[in-house]
Amino acid sequence: MSGLFDSLSVASTSLSAQRMGMDLVEQNLANVNTEGYSKRQVTLTELAPTDSLSAGRGVSVSQIASTRDAFIQNRLTNEQPGAAMDATVADALSVAESSLGVTGSSLDASFEQFFSAFSALSENPSSPELRDGVARQGEALAQMFHDIADRLATVGSDADAAMAGTVGEINRLTSQVGQFNAQIATANGRDVSSIVDARDVTLQKLSKLADIHTSHRSDGGIDVSIGRGAALVVGGAASALTVSSEPVTGRTTIVLRETDITADIHGGKLAGQMAVRDHYIPDYLGKLDTLAFDFGTAVNDLHVTGTDATGNAGEEFFSMSPTASGAASSITMSAAIAGDPQLVAASATGAVGDNGVARQIAALRDVRALDGGTATAANMWGRLVYAVGADAASAASSRDGRKAVIDQLSRLRDAASGVSVDEEAASLMKFQRAYEANARFFMTVNNALDVLMAMVQ
């Protein structure tokens, strides 16, 4: 049987335990808006009686634990690279599609104005004004090719330039993960929940930048690898990625311990930037180059068969690169024709009033003379617009889909680990009531002791 002093001791253990409960409520509420914070929970354990006639020795705090669901956390980490890649591609492609200009005032309009100028010239081939109109539309068309090619190329070069920044951010985060790992490994039993929370947040950020893989260590740390298993973080040691430039293209490459791992990265913002730089933009520029080259060639082939207003054979209307590569950037109208529109070769017979070549060039709008004889200029431009639009829509749709998955996983994570204000309010009331009851019991025992002491005196 225990004495009154033992009862005071029991009440004291409970006061401490309930106070700890209230402290944790305070901590949880304080971090209700802290990113990655996992709710702390106290586990109370009865202090068992020492003999069969004893009520017990009170209560103790046996554990303070963070509530985590490793499965959901891993799912989140695995979903982030794809979502970040889609978001990066979608953002870049929205810029790319704006680079094509507004329908009705972009390359489509330039083509139509060019053909219209030749059509008008065919009605009156000797008109100096109409000849000048042809020359001006030719210049405007070439300039439009340049503008679009330049804007598209800028999207690609911006993506390339941004890769260095992304790599720097990856290095900063992997360094943090290494530091967290070291702190956890040397904790020696100290509570590392806050460090684990911070490391989880860092890993989430890291997984948005590249397709990382994680593996747990026996010392509580997490190793991080990238691409095809190249180690980025091993325990407390983090290896830094470096960037270099390809000798020929000047494009950014990613190097880890002197090995080029650029081709091994398939997820995250970094992969999105590479996809824009290496896949989407080159594809669009290739289509634009083919359009410029085939169109320029078709016009030139007709123009050289004609005779200009001075009686000389027509020269090439456009000059450009010898192959399709880079044609959109290099196409320019013949400087001689631009300077003297009398050199526009509208005549097929040599007669000043003949319009044979002007008619043929005007009719080129309907001739499938481009892309291996399969398309008109309008067809090819439509294909490019469709390709950019479809890619942008697809990337945006994929981004939204993955975001929905991540939002759902975040809800599940919060359901497992997040702080609920209502729940904490209920806990606060629960611990407060228990504390009050134990305090009253303590006072009651104390009063009994006072009475006992008074009897002794």
Add this chain to the structure above:
Amino acid sequence: MRINFDVLREGLGAINTASAQLQQAQLEAATGKRIRKPSDDPAAAAQALAERAELAAIDDYQHAADSAASRLSAADLALGDIIDKLTQALSTVTGVRGSSVDASARAAAGVTLAGVRDAIRGDLNTSFQGNSLFAGGKVDQPAYALVGGVWTYQGDANVVQVDVDRVRTVTIGFNGQSIAQGGEATDIFTSLDELITAVTSGDDAGMAAGLEALNHAFDRANQAQGRLGVDETSIADTQIRLTARSTAVDARRSKLEDANMAEALTRMSQADTAYKAALGAVSATEKLSLLDYLR
């Protein structure tokens, strides 16, 4: 399972969704455009480009048809006048044949024939906006001129055509020589000069030969005017077809690109309601927690 409802995150998500829908509907209603960028509807955007190209082509053909119609009208007037003048010449020559006609009447007839010759020359040298209509491709030259005392065709044998539709061309520059001379050994001007000599000298055989030449020239001018009339009718038909096609193509383009205003305004109203509801719901629930009830 714990339900941990993050009012702000969920609420902001709903607000963002409603806001995006409202913005989309507002833009559609304000701009009247359903497609503002290719990704809004890639297939429709590409198809709309094709329709716009077709509209531009039709516009050019309409312009060419209008211009050609004006030229043909001018050429038609000239040919009509040539036919009138040839009729006048035939009548004049027929009237002075025979032994009863005196020298003064024949001289007057010669003067009339000279006037006919000059008028036909003026008709064949007709220009439209500075371009000779009957000099073939040499539009900068008058068709006929007296060079060194010889009537000379200064144009060429080409005809100038324009496209008034994809498979429809009309001639807007004519080979004047085929009208003035055709397959004859001499042109109408030389024939008229010879006829004037025959009339004033009372050379009946010469007048007979001249009448034959006039008749042949009359036939050639009639044929040329007939062909021109066919082209004029064809242009009128083509213009009607082009207008109908333009209307149809523009309707297809509009269906692809333009917003259905009634639908856009309805969606804007719905999105506005949803947006206000999301704002209200967040502001209402954000205030609530168990802490408000614990005393």
